[in-house]
Amino acid sequence: MSKNLFITGTGTDVGKTYVTGLIVKKLQESGKSAAYYKAAMSGNERRADGTLIPGDxxxxxxMSGIKQSLEEMCKYVYEAAVSPHLAAKLEGNPIEMERLLKSFDHVCQKYDYVTAEGSGGIVCPLRFDEQKIQLEDFIKACNLSCLIVADAGLGTINAVVLTIEYMKNRQIPIKGIIFNHYEPGNQLHEDNRLMCEAMTGLNVVACVKDGDTELDIPLELLERLYQNAP
Ligand SMILES: Nc1ncnc2c1ncn2[C@@H]1O[C@H](COP(=O)(O)OP(=O)(O)O)[C@@H](O)[C@H]1O
Ligand SMILES: [Mg+2]
Structure with a gap:
């Protein structure tokens, strides 16, 4: 059974996929059996045969060089670049929690380190019809702990503190923060790092610069962020 980590962020486009790619690459290159999972992926292009390519x-x-199949990485893939709950309304194929958990469990049985990426930020409806499923329902059902990806620049104190307050309020475990688009020596970025740590009590465990191809974090620290599945 795998050790798992859930990657959320302060919003869409903050760099969750980019950072997750670096994390999985680090695990893979250190000889770990590493896998990726995303419950619902929207905003995807089609192959010539009409099937959807899960872009993330x-x-x-x-980026990581893992051999896992794309099909195994994501159960629900939508074309429209909208929240999964709306994509399912437009395209059909609404999320069934049981199918989702089964597909995640399959990945957990097969690999040692599973890194799951969230859709959007922490508040993300996966299904909103007669059934209501939020992203955090998946996180809780799988007993996952989270890492939060945040932009290093202007506005991040607000985004990070709000995200963490929400998560603490809902008893969603948080392992730390990763800053993306970080520029060493940039006074704003360096102050944001100190302020986010001081205001949340959490550590910024790594900073990713534009174009980085390696994650600057000791392997032991990265491994410690992963938790056993129940
Ligand atoms: N550190 C980085 N260096 C270069 N490009 C980045 C970096 N972080 C994010 N990007 C780019 O920014 C865009 C959004 O990032 P992405 O990881 O897809 O965000 P998210 O998964 O949070 O929606 C993508 O095109 C991605 O390649
Ligand atoms: Mg992404």
């Missing part, structure tokens, strides 16, 4: 999964697979 492809990015992580390419």
């Amino acid at each position: 999964a492809l990015h992580v697979k390419t």
